[in-house]
Amino acid sequence: MPDDIFGIVGSTLGGTYEVEKAVAEGGFGILYRAYHGAFRAPVALKCLKVPPSLAAKEQAELLDQFRNEAALMFLLSAAIPAVTRPLHADAFTTADGTLVPFLVLEWLEGETLDSMIIRRAEEGRPPVTMKRLVRLLTPIARALERGHSFPSKDGTISISHCDVKPENIFLADFHGETVPKILDFGLAKMRAAAAQSVGRRTQGTGVTAFSPCYAAPEQWLPKQFGATGPWTDIYCLALTLVEAAAGRQIMPNDFQAAIGATIDASHRPTPRHEQVDVSDAVEKVFERALAVRPEARFPNMASFWNALEDASGAERSSSSTRAAGEGSERPGAASGPPEVVAPPAPPSHPEPAPNRPSPVAAPAAASPSRAVRAEAVEARPAPVAAKALEASPAAGQISIELADFTPPPVGKLRPKPQVLEPQAPPSRRSLPGGIPDARESAPGLDHEPSRPSRAGVAGRVSRPMPSSDPPATDEAARGAATWPRFVIPGVMVVAGIVVAAVDGGEHQFGSVQLNWIAGGVAGAGVLAALWRLFGSS
Numbered sequence: 001m002p003d004d005i006f007g008i009v010g011s012t013l014g015g016t017y018e019v020e021k022a023v024a025e026g027g028f029g030i031l032y033r034a035y036h037g038a039f040r041a042p043v044a045l046k047c048l049k050v051p052p053s054l055a056a057k058e059q060a061e062l063l064d065q066f067r068n069e070a071a072l073m074f075l076l077s078a079a080i081p082a083v084t085r086p087l088h089a090d091a092f093t094t095a096d097g098t099l100v101p102f103l104v105l106e107w108l109e110g111e112t113l114d115s116m117i118i119r120r121a122e123e124g125r126p127p128v129t130m131k132r133l134v135r136l137l138t139p140i141a142r143a144l145e146r147g148h149s150f151p152s153k154d155g156t157i158s159i160s161h162c163d164v165k166p167e168n169i170f171l172a173d174f175h176g177e178t179v180p181k182i183l184d185f186g187l188a189k190m191r192a193a194a195a196q197s198v199g200r201r202t203q204g205t206g207v208t209a210f211s212p213c214y215a216a217p218e219q220w221l222p223k224q225f226g227a228t229g230p231w232t233d234i235y236c237l238a239l240t241l242v243e244a245a246a247g248r249q250i251m252p253n254d255f256q257a258a259i260g261a262t263i264d265a266s267h268r269p270t271p272r273h274e275q276v277d278v279s280d281a282v283e284k285v286f287e288r289a290l291a292v293r294p295e296a297r298f299p300n301m302a303s304f305w306n307a308l309e310d311a312s313g314a315e316r317s318s319s320s321t322r323a324a325g326e327g328s329e330r331p332g333a334a335s336g337p338p339e340v341v342a343p344p345a346p347p348s349h350p351e352p353a354p355n356r357p358s359p360v361a362a363p364a365a366a367s368p369s370r371a372v373r374a375e376a377v378e379a380r381p382a383p384v385a386a387k388a389l390e391a392s393p394a395a396g397q398i399s400i401e402l403a404d405f406t407p408p409p410v411g412k413l414r415p416k417p418q419v420l421e422p423q424a425p426p427s428r429r430s431l432p433g434g435i436p437d438a439r440e441s442a443p444g445l446d447h448e449p450s451r452p453s454r455a456g457v458a459g460r461v462s463r464p465m466p467s468s469d470p471p472a473t474d475e476a477a478r479g480a481a482t483w484p485r486f487v488i489p490g491v492m493v494v495a496g497i498v499v500a501a502v503d504g505g506e507h508q509f510g511s512v513q514l515n516w517i518a519g520g521v522a523g524a525g526v527l528a529a530l531w532r533l534f535g536s537s
Helices: 056-079 113-122 130-148 188-202 230-246 255-262 280-289 301-312 370-379 452-457 472-503 514-534
Strands: 017-025 029-036 041-048 086-093 099-106 110-112 150-152 155-157 169-174 177-182 388-392 397-401
Touching: 017 041, 056 086, 056 099, 056 150, 110 113, 113 169, 113 230, 130 150, 130 169, 130 177, 130 230, 130 301, 230 280, 230 301, 280 301, 472 514
Parallel strands: none
Antiparallel strands: 017 029, 029 041, 041 099, 086 099, 110 169, 150 155, 169 177, 388 397
16 A cells, blocks of 8 residues: 555545545556545545645646646546546646645546556466457556547547556456546646655656556657657557557566657557567557557557457457548548538439420439449339239239339221121132231231221222232221220330330349330230231131
């Protein structure tokens, strides 16, 4: 148990928080367990270490910075469940005049990731597999991702943790369920300010605002590698994963040794370098995430974690920013939300003129892809020539229901009824030259409504007729009575051709394309016409 260096155990802060004991100590603070008198529940009390020799102005600046970041941490925790929730921020002064800023946080039961690694090693258990670690720390990665592109009243801002390590990842136990929480998210500037103050007062004793064993190259040498940012959290989280998978600390504690190992481009702390068995894909992800130069790493946390989930075989989790390759390749450029692409407008089709048949489009020279054609079919209205294609399961017949379809105009063949003398029907074999020409007898081809006189001779041919032929008046009557027999075959032929042309091979009925069925209907109409022409007298 750490020492109570502030001497506050047994006292009450702010009239509400009864300090019970010190439970942990870090480089910049001590964590106490306290009792909230109003809530009647335990809370965590984190007291920050501030040099007692700071001037009044410096103390005021530090306290103002602390309160600003505590407010920012509150906003983060309200929007991101994986961020530890702060309850109160204030400061007190010890008996010797030392200013102590403190932060009241929700109390969590469980252990840190660092404690889990040590406990498993002491129990002789193997380290956690990479795939399980990816699943376990996904809330942490997504919390960092959202913090790197966080909406505020002043617009989107980027909040980096800059001290991601196993000690700052808490595995909380909520009724038997492990819920990862990230600690100290939002206090990066406060740590940096405190470290700067300590460094000035101690004349450069090597005090840093980060943990040396988990520091990125730019934290050690900012003049050479640039400033810290979201790319720093990518490096630190990747290093944390490798240490958890290896089950031991992988970077040295000595400052000089740690700097040398961090900036050595030929020996990166990847899983295979630390004897962790991973696939080639996982190794490549860590090689990029742990690159020495920030610009060689992933452009954002979303692309890093998406690539790691895919490589490790973990189920892809939801991301609040763009996927890999969609964000800016410049380190630190926070990826915005995915662009909303408007769907393409459906193809325009001119409305058919009233009382006219719908136009049939000619086949395109080059057909679009299957997917594009399917979208076009769904977007445009159904063809007017064929409303529905139905099959009769009982009779095995296929019928086409016509809707809004007007066949070509047919002459009004209504000859004046004639009284014919009863006679035996002529034999088909006895009329070698009297069979009507199909082109002339087909409805609507050579008939004109304005010239009904031609209807009486529609079935005649130019060559002489045998003497056994019936009179001319009888031939005209038979021709006028023959054309209605060809209306149904004609409609079948026209409907089949129109449906086949309009469909263009885009629809299917079962496993048969609609245009094939329409072609069959048209062929059946031709056969029916021929049968009625030649097969009956």
